Amino acid sequence: MPEVKRYPNRLGIKGWFGGGRWGVERYLYTLHRLTGLGLLTYFLMHIVVTSRRALGAESWTAAMATVGAPIFKVGEYLVFVAFAFHAFNGLRLVLVELGVLTGRPEEPVYPYESSLDVQRPFMVVMMIAAAVVMLLGGYEFFFMAH
């Protein structure tokens, strides 16, 4: 199998934070990666902590008492926020990848049509949906007693 020619990644991680002439989607790309890394870090710890349920009620209750402090509640809400963003932005990315939101290729005849005409309104809808879920979660996290 032929090896793909690799070009040096001159900007490295710095390239995540400079959108240049790219649009808002470039910053969503950065946020998608940052939230993904945050969610992965939490997920790996979550697997270990929740495995305590296999050791029975006492072990589980002790584990939940350890992570029940207010600081953990705020941290858990941040994970929830990251989940809401990553999920809705990820759905947008899948639909773009599958070509659903990019439309069919057409001749460049004036007035030009851009895939952004479909993709960007959908992006706005997804971000509003993510914000609604974040607000609902925030209400449950901080204003409803559990």
Next chain:
Amino acid sequence: MSMRDTPLWTWHVIAGLIILVLLGLHMGIMHLSGVLHFDAMSPAGDSPVDWANVAYRAKMIFFTLSYIVLLGAGLFHGLYGLKNILFELGPPAGLRSAISALLLLLGVGLFALGTWAAFTARTVALAASSM
């Protein structure tokens, strides 16, 4: 990304869609049950993480199996995503192999731990309810 990575990327996307559904359900039960009045999966009241509610769900085979599917999809999606990010930084071939091996080992190890926990918790919950 090489041509060899194309099937892995497809699985990355499929895993993302599986996570969207199953993690959405998990978040609905754990963090939105109050506002959505979706508390059927926490019949003991109080918090969804109280042992009585955890044991109630652990006894249901649907939750055992969906937890394992979510675990596998989450580990693959997350660790493959991390691998792509690290590879973009252009590590030498030796380091790339080491990263791949380490992430594979981590994924398999945590999958084994999580699967063991899901089945053992089910056994513990069923044994407690039959007493």
